[in-house]
Amino acid sequence: MKRQQVGIEALAIAVPRRYVDLAELARARGVDPAKYTSGLGAREMAVYDPGEDTVALAASAVSRLLRTHQVDASRIGMLVVGTETGVDHSKPVASHVQGLLKLPRTMRVYDTQHACYGGTAGLMAAAEWIASGAAAGRSAVVVCSDIARYGLNTAGEPTQGAGAVALLVSEQPDLLALDVGLNGSCSMDVYDFWRPLGRREAVVDGHYSIQCYLEALSGAYRGWRERALAHEVVRWGSTTPGEQLARILYHVPFCKMARKAHTQLRLCDLEDAPNAANTTAEAREELAKSSASYEAQVASSLSLNARVGNVYTASLYLALAGLLHAESGTLAGQRLGLLSYGSGCASEFFSGVVGAQAAQRMARTDVEAVMARRERVSVEEYERLMKLPGDGPEVLAPAPGEFRLAEIRDHKRHYVEGA
Numbered sequence: 001m002k003r004q005q006v007g008i009e010a011l012a013i014a015v016p017r018r019y020v021d022l023a024e025l026a027r028a029r030g031v032d033p034a035k036y037t038s039g040l041g042a043r044e045m046a047v048y049d050p051g052e053d054t055v056a057l058a059a060s061a062v063s064r065l066l067r068t069h070q071v072d073a074s075r076i077g078m079l080v081v082g083t084e085t086g087v088d089h090s091k092p093v094a095s096h097v098q099g100l101l102k103l104p105r106t107m108r109v110y111d112t113q114h115a116c117y118g119g120t121a122g123l124m125a126a127a128e129w130i131a132s133g134a135a136a137g138r139s140a141v142v143v144c145s146d147i148a149r150y151g152l153n154t155a156g157e158p159t160q161g162a163g164a165v166a167l168l169v170s171e172q173p174d175l176l177a178l179d180v181g182l183n184g185s186c187s188m189d190v191y192d193f194w195r196p197l198g199r200r201e202a203v204v205d206g207h208y209s210i211q212c213y214l215e216a217l218s219g220a221y222r223g224w225r226e227r228a229l230a231h232e233v234v235r236w237g238s239t240t241p242g243e244q245l246a247r248i249l250y251h252v253p254f255c256k257m258a259r260k261a262h263t264q265l266r267l268c269d270l271e272d273a274p275n276a277a278n279t280t281a282e283a284r285e286e287l288a289k290s291s292a293s294y295e296a297q298v299a300s301s302l303s304l305n306a307r308v309g310n311v312y313t314a315s316l317y318l319a320l321a322g323l324l325h326a327e328s329g330t331l332a333g334q335r336l337g338l339l340s341y342g343s344g345c346a347s348e349f350f351s352g353v354v355g356a357q358a359a360q361r362m363a364r365t366d367v368e369a370v371m372a373r374r375e376r377v378s379v380e381e382y383e384r385l386m387k388l389p390g391d392g393p394e395v396l397a398p399a400p401g402e403f404r405l406a407e408i409r410d411h412k413r414h415y416v417e418g419a
């Protein structure tokens, strides 16, 4: 494992200005609200209009990151946007962001795509670029920005959402110092969730996608665990390796998925433990479902996800924002595990240690203020916004420091910034 400190120095989020209440949506669909709130674990869902596209959300998050953390743009040598809902087959979202934020020309600028894993692909490229020494002291900005859209009256409808998380990656990991070199990966060629060219709505084999996620998680976690054991970051003992992580964050397509994921991760440890032969498969399955473990290691990371919904590439990093917003003071010096999953599919389990400055950084980030500015809309208004054409943004002034798509002219997208 490389010992140089590399990781996330600061973060910022951007979310659409509107949201819908999921119990209200359930009633409108003739579904028991408990299915959405308890069965899926969701409370609210971000509602976007075409003016709040992937570029606008990404640029708004980067603008907030640079402003609130007073980042010197000349320090940035790489800008990567992880997204699966780009706005052009060729021109990357990242180059729009570079232009809108007037960032220097002297940097690498590109998008990374592999469903929800795209943001993690960008984060790892940035972290390994810095760890290799090639960055020569420069930082990277990695943005995860997406719009999750399945359509009205579909099974996936209550698992939609939209938003962006911007990460500043550097040799000063005030939020999270990554354990570079410990990552475990697992990928497979599957059709669990996809979006054919030209379609705005994803196609999904929902229950199969959950199985693929859990299978990929097992492979990625076991890969990480093998390296973490070899480096004595964790050990088999009175607690399992997974229990030695202070918190575990998962990709969150809907909050209940994090509970299923945690059960699966625990099962991997219980099945592989040196003393596994002393217990029955039924006993291990029962132990894996422990609510106490879920409450202690996972639940506190889900507060923002439960209010925004799926944000594809950004979901894992929204969980990180939610966790650090709630607990950065008490978690300083402790190790987190993170599981990224992207359909198709790819997954990666990695870890990092929360920095001593995390609480000060999160105080400047103030995610609660961003969330508090949102307005609740009725189901009728949500349906109206969903039916707007993608190239027909509403004429609305963006909030100060935020961006909106204003119009598309000659196939070129034009954005405005809130004054």
Ligand code: HMG
Pocket (backbone or CB within 6 Å): 032, 034, 035, 036, 038, 039, 040, 084, 114, 115, 116, 117, 155, 156, 157, 158, 159, 192, 193, 204, 205, 206, 207, 209, 210, 213, 251, 252, 253, 254, 256, 257, 310, 312, 341, 342, 343
């Ligand atoms: P569904 O078939 O409508 O729901 O679709 P269900 O019947 O499976 O019920 C969901 C849960 O609610 C179940 O809990 C029910 O028991 C419970 P579980 O058994 O799973 O623990 N339930 C109730 N609970 C309380 N009171 C009630 C009640 N009724 C039922 N009255 C599904 C659910 C998630 C499949 C659907 O919403 C969907 O297709 N979503 C999109 C796909 C998805 O999110 N997949 C997740 C894994 S793949 C992934 O994460 C990648 C992704 O982010 C994309 C990318 O990588 O780019 C999606």
